[in-house]
Amino acid sequence: MELQLTEAERRVGGFALDLIGTDLATNTVVIVENQLEQTDHSHLGQLLTYAGGTDPSTIVWCAPTFREEHRAALDWLNEHTDEETRFFGVEISAVRIDESRPAPLFRVVAKPNDWTKQLHTERSAVTLSPKSLAYQEFWGELLGRIRSEHPTWTRSTAGSSQSWITLPYGTSTIWYGMAFTVTGPRVELYFGGPDASVNLAEFERFVEHRLLLDNEFAGSIKYDPLPGKKACRIHVDRLQGDVLDADSRIEFLDWFISTMARFRPLTQQIRATLESGA
Structure with a gap:
């Protein structure tokens, strides 16, 4: 691990x-x-x-x-x-x-x-679908760029065959996500701890300091408490894009990198404010 x-x-x-x-x-x-x-x-x-x-x-x-x-x-x-x-x-x-x-x-x-034996089986016997293989290749390339351009974001090296990858935020119950949703690429902050009430409380505390994010992303940022679910998220979406669109691969890579480069420092600034008790 x-x-x-x-x-x-x-x-x-x-x-x-x-x-x-x-x-x-x-x-x-x-x-x-x-x-x-x-x-x-x-x-x-x-x-x-x-x-x-x-x-x-x-x-x-x-x-x-x-x-x-x-x-x-x-x-x-x-x-x-x-x-x-x-x-x-x-x-x-x-x-x-x-x-x-x-x-x-x-x-x-x-x-x-x-x-x-389980590890060996998982790593050698899994047959990936074309889309899963495309995710794995895309995320592997993205993580390679992150290690080169923003090495403090993550130490992860393995591309996921899922539609998303995660990056550390600084606590075990909140993390960054990069994903392809049904509408297109997304960068998010995900409040996903085991306790739904704690997730909602942390989300609401964070949203109280949303001005930094609103000024940077205007109407493209969404604050979603996900009613009825355990988790909450704050996300920025690109409204078009599919991982199988090979012609737009570089464009998607650039979007994920540039969006996270704007999103991450502001959310870390808010985190520092909350931890200081301000």
């Missing part, structure tokens, strides 16, 4: 989760709980508490050694939870060669059933 750290010591109720981040390929939440000694019941309970408070897809428990009972508990969780939820147990030690600096050595001791 290509991971981007979102926060260290994330507050979950009265506890502090060690690390929370995002799997850039799937835009799903990853949490990590570190333990400095052999695993114990207390940290297993904390791990489940943090999972309940952050709705992650991937849960990782790191420790120098795992008790067999705790390794078996992770195996049981992998067998009895849905396929979208994955538990890993990782033993960490230090190694040194001659006079080199110590380096970390990780050993996976618990993982989802057939994890390696």
